[in-house]
Amino acid sequence: MNVALVRLAAAALAVWIAACVSAELGLIAFVGLAAPALVRTMGARGIGPLLALSPLVGALILSVCDGLVLTVAGTTGEMFPTGALTGLIGGPLLIWLLPRLRGSTPPGTERAEGPAPRLARPRRILLGLGMLLIAAALVLVWIGRVPDGWAVLDWSSFNAFLPLRLPRLIAAASAGAALALAGALLQRLTANPLASPEVLGVSGGASLGYAAVTFALAAPTAAALSTGAMTGAALSLALVAAFVSHRDMPAERVLLAGIAVSALASSVLLAIMATGSPQAWMILGWLSGSSSAIGMGGALPLLALALSVWIMAMASRRWLATLPLGAETAGGLGLPLRLARLSLIGLAGIATGAATMLVGPLSFVGLMAPHLARRIGLARATDHVTGAALIGAILMLAADFGARMAGFPYELPLGLFASLIGAPWLIWLMTRSRT
Amino acid sequence: MTHTLFGIENLSVEVPTRRLLDGITLQLPAGQMVALIGHNGSGKSTLLKVLARQIPALGRVTFENRRLEDWASRDYARRLAFLPQTTPPAEGMTVRELVALGRYPWHGALGRFGPADHAAVERALNECGVADFADRLVDTLSGGERQRAWLAMMIAQEAGTLLLDEPISALDIAHQVEVLALVRRMCHAQSRSAVIVLHEVNMAARFCDHIVALKGGRLAMQGSPSDLMRPEALQAIYGLPMQVLTRPDGQPVAIPA
Known part of the structure; x- marks a missing residue:
């Protein structure tokens, strides 16, 4: 079997599908990750059931989110992007799923490069860098x-x-x-x-904390903003640490938890940006x-x-x-x-x-x-x-x-x-x- | 009779879908080379991992008459060294550095790497025959050399008990004999104990003093190599008719009938 060709074809197909969706609907966070994960925890095994069920679950998630957005828009008149909301739901979902997921990285996939060189006298290089x-x-x-x-x-x-x-x-x-x-x-x-x-999720948590302060206080001081960001970072750190203290939680899985927090944070921020309020500008300035x-x-x-x-x-x-x-x-x-x-x-x-x-x-x-x-x-x-x-x-x-x-x-x-x-x-x- | 190294009572290990080990009760003798044999999935690696405190288990297991959970990690590592089945890539590490990691139980995270540590590393390098490439990168060695480098790390740990999970499965026949002879020499000359998971029943019979056979997560038999090398015993363990031949020097050899 021509592995490279099959890989290329699969990747091309996936990219094409994703590109079509983005072109039609804009960026939809997370459904692509959450739907297969959810299907797998519901007990689907093998590529056949996974391919058959994932689209259904994905469609369900997105429809529910869209319905929520419309309901919110009906009551408050504020229109949030659906893509952001899926992240809002998908992030916690993934965090909840993580301890239940099994499966592993196939061996060898993480080693993309040959062995790196090793210097005989690293001190000199370090000194030079200093x-x-x-x-x-x-x-x-x-x-x-x-x-x-x-x-x-x-x-x-x-x-x-x-x-x-x-x-x-x-x-x-x-x-x-x-x-x-x-x-x-x-x-x-x-x-x-x-x-x-x-991808540790700390930065995402920090941005959430920062955003929270801009909304909580009318005229936030720099100190209050820093405190907010610190608190957000600490909370997401605590979440990741809670994952680590699971005895069997491999470190790679911890990074996935971090990605989930980051995605959650970015979806919230996206929703805030979409409102175009003064706070949004403040956050944008800090984000960059x-x-x-x-x-x-x-x-x-x-x-x-x-x-x-x-x-x-x-x-x-x-x-x-x-x-x-x-x-x-x-x-x-x-x-x-x-x-x-x-x-x-x-x-x-x-x-x-x-x-x-x-x-x-x-x-x-x-x-x-x-x-x-x-x-x-x-x-x-x-x-x-x-x-x-x-x-x-x-x-x-x-x-x-x-x-x-x-x-x-x-x-x-x-x-x-x-x-x-x-x-x-x-x-x-x-x-x-x-x- | 020798005293007991591991006392195992009613040991079970479960994963969500099945039982890997099912109510094992067993005494492993000290000062001997013990082989753990059995078919694939019989639970021999699982048992070894329980003994190495790598996975949790139900039941009561003692090591040197103390329960496993009562040992502090570094104290345990000073008494017992464990070599996993697959050795991970040692990215950018020289053989000497790898072997020096074996001293962790003695100096800890912050302690000084003292003369005793240096001496132990040198001894381990010589004993395992890797002193000649001590300054080469581990990842550039051949399979046999790499296996001996990892073995040297275990030796540098200076533990009285060695647990090895299929240490010879990736080696050619000459290196298999070499590694097992090395472990046997260390057991008998330096009064250490070893528990080795082995696939090759003839190797187990030739090098080990005591054989423990598992089947489907239960104890199938234990005894001396001569107890094992009987067609009925082998058939019971592997579920396959086996024939035992005798070599000119009297050593029995088992082959599938």
């Missing part, structure tokens, strides 16, 4: 754009600009490092190179991520947090070295599995939550930086994590610079610019085959 970080920070403070071109600041204007630029440089670098640390921890914990803090408003008071705590997460990661280096070998091996060596998973996911969650305040919920740095660190040959747990943090910081500095310069004199949102770098990278990563 210097590059410092150099980048210096250069980025020094040069800037003026209305008629580029300029290198002289000493007096350097002194004048430093207090303005330094906080955001520190904040951007710390956020990048924190996200990268979270990504490296998760990738080692799950032994999955595609795990990233964005910006470092322009941050002062020293916000930057230094973030730096302290990134540093302490790094120190904690160094302290758990033996866990990080052993966990990629799987639960059986780690358990056989006497590793406290549940404690290790809980504390590492907690650590990653805190790092993500804090960085999300600054750069918004989606940035890809948490995915890219650990991966890059591994590809340049940082193999040992300590080297890998440290290298990822440095690369994350450098990437974020670059994104911050780009965000300031690309649309001068207007500033592009930092998170948006980071995604602009990150998304093509992710696509490139996924299309690279093992050949």
